[in-house]
Amino acid sequence: MPAWWVQSRGEWVLRSGPLADAYADRSLVTRVGTLHADHAAKGDHPRGRSTSSSTLPGLVLRMYQHAQLGRGLHIADIGTGSGYGAALLALRYGNDHVTTMDVDPYLVDVAAQRLAALDLHPTVLEVDATGPLPGEYDRIVSMVSVRSIPPSWLTALRPGGRLVTTITGTWMILTVTRTPNGVVGQVERDWAGFMGARSGPDYPPSAVDFGLLAVVDGEHVGTGRYPVIDVAEMPELGTMYALAVPDVQHRYRRARDGQQTAIMTHPDGSWARATAYGTEAPSVHQGGPRRLWDMLDDVRDDWARRGWTPWLGARATVDDDGTIRLTSGAWRATIAASAP
Structure with a gap:
């Protein structure tokens, strides 16, 4: 590289x-x-x-450990990137057992060339992994995050096969296996964040004007119950909030004078801005149909009452359409299937 x-x-x-x-x-x-x-x-x-x-090498190895790889298994490596992971897989398990794929034609071409220079020749394909996958596999390991499990991954997963991925907007590492009773597994007691899967050369541009939201007055102005945080960078709390309120976008800034500003937006038009110094109670502006910062405070209340993070280690089942259902004792959460 x-x-x-x-x-x-x-x-x-x-x-x-x-x-x-x-x-x-x-x-x-x-x-x-x-x-x-x-x-x-x-x-x-x-x-x-x-x-x-x-991807940092330690995280690549952790994802492969969660996949429980073994010799003789056919492995799909989703998200070729630099080709580093594909090189490890091909070296250890053999070229014929590894298929690596990426949506970016240049990444695919250059990875194939650099792998060949190391005398490694796994199958390297240009594939939009959110669509059909080429073949069937005993292991599917994703180095990109997805909003829910693409149905095409379930189709490509052989009986007894194991799938490992992260979920967009959360820090969850999900491992599931195709069994006679369905696709079941768990959220690992571990966390990671990856770039989201994309279908084109770039992510769609954001329609949100964060510069305007940094200064505009809200329809509702009040005081928050907790200090300002960069919730997207907090694995436990950030994931709990994403499960409660999916698809929120976050921006966070800390000024030189120590002032912290967090902005949240949702596709339904809801938005919130919280501003404070240090651990003081923030001034909060909110607009749209829902009060996003109030909902974050409610999630923080729930987290504090529980004293633990229920999604870590939760049991997972995956429906045919990719919907993920999580349970841990009396706790329940659903990650709805993405629109086709």
């Missing part, structure tokens, strides 16, 4: 070498928007979200 992107002072900056950096246990962003680091010049500063990376 000759080049990658890092963020410095709010903008993306190109980096390359030394080799030791590529072997560090950290994720390296290789593509921002539609610009891959391989194609960039030193003065380029692309805008937008990261769209591909080389």
Whole structure:
């Protein structure tokens, strides 16, 4: 991996070498928007979200451990990225047992070339993994997150096969197995976050004007019960909130003077902005049909009352349409199937 992107002072900056950096246990962003680091010049500063990376090696191995891989199994590696994971799989389990796929044609081509240079030749395919998968597999391991389980993954999963993925908007690692009684499994007592699966060259642009929401007055103005936090970066609480209120987008900023601002928006038009210094009670502006910050405070109340995080270790069942149903004692949650 000759080049990658890092963020410095709010903008993306190109980096390359030394080799030791590529072997560090950290994720390296290789593509921002539609610009891959391989194609960039030193003065380029692309805008937008990261769209591909080389996942930190420790997390790659954790996902493979959750998959319970073994010799003789046919493995689907979803999200080729730099090809690092495919290289590990092909080296250990053999070229004929590994299919790696990515939606990005350049990533597929360059990964195949770099794998071949190491005398590794797994099947490398350009595939939109949210659609049909090419073949059937004993193990499906996803290095991208999905909103719910694509039905095509269930179709491609052989009897006794095991599937491992993360769920978009949460920090859940879900492992399920196809059994005679359905697709069942659990949320691992572990967590991880991956980029969301995409079907095109970039994620759709956000219709939300976060600059406007940072200053506009809300229809409802009040005081929050808890300090401002960057909820999207809090695995336990952030996941509980995402299960209670799916599809919320988050923005968080900490100013030089210590002021914290958190903004949340939902596709139904609801929004909230909370601002405070340190641990003081925040001033909260909210608008739209629902009060998103009040709902976050309610989730924090529930979390505090429970004293534990019910989704960790929860039992999971997956319907044919990809709906995920979670249970842990009396606790229940449903992750509805994504629209086709």
